[in-house]
Each structure stands twice: as C-alpha cells, then as structure tokens.
Amino acid sequence: MSENNDILQSLLEQNCTEISPKDKALIIPSIESNLSHLDGWDAPLNYASIQKTFGFKNYYQTVSFVNAVTYLAQKQGHHPTICFGYNSCEITLVTHDIKGLSMNDMIMAAKINALYAD
Ligand SMILES: C[C@H](O)[C@H](O)[C@H]1CNC2=NC(N)=NC(=O)C2=N1
Secondary structure (H helix, E strand, C coil): CCHHHHHHHHHHHCCCCCCCCCCCCCCHHHHHHHHCCCCCCECHHHHCCEEEEEECCCHHHHHHHHHHHHHHHHHHCCCCEEEECCCEEEEEECEHHHCECCHHHHHHHHHHHHHHHC
C-alpha cells in the first residue's frame, strides 16, 4: 500500500473527538500535509476552513448526498456547513470550538470523500 493510502486509511479509521477551546488549531504545514491526501479539498481564506465542491447529475442525487453527510456529521458529532443547489454541493469544514482547523476536519473530509466514492 502506498504512503498516501496509509495516511488516508488512518484518517478513515479515526473518529472525531471532542475539542476543548483550550486545544490548539493545526498549524499550516500540518494542514497542507493532510490536504495532500484529501482529493479536491483546499483551504481558501488563509486556512480559516477547508472546502470542496461535489458535483451530481440531478437534485435528487445532490440531496441524497447531503443527507448522507448529515447522518455522518451526527454520528461523528462534527458538523460541516453545507450549501447545495440542483447539481452541486459545497461543503465547508471548520472547528468552531477553536475557531480553526483540527484533525476532526481532516477526518470528516476523508469520510465525506469516501461517501462520494460509494
Ligand atoms: C460538544 C460537541 O462535540 C461540540 O459542540 C461540537 C459539535 N459540532 C461541531 N462542529 C463543528 N464544525 N465544529 C465544532 O467545534 C463542533 N463542536
């Protein structure tokens, strides 16, 4: 298995954990190294959040994906902002408790990519 797959696999096997406001946000090199394993995700606006837009054939498929992400978010206790229209959905992840990015955002991004691949 390649190194990329190992890191992705490790993210997929982890679950989100409760973050305390005292915890530190990820630093930029760590955000960049995680993003290099997360296809399509980037960190616009000076690493304030991570974001990806997913495309679909129609409204039904888009809403089905949004529902699946919502279910995952409830299970993981980590809730992305989701903006969707007829055939696309933009997902933004940030950890509100620390006003920055945490491993929870990376774990969710990996799991959301896996949902899309299903
Ligand atoms: C106690 C509970 O885990 C926290 O309030 C969670 C809920 N969902 C959350 N979602 C996001 N996106 N950021 C958070 O900081 C966050 N905190």
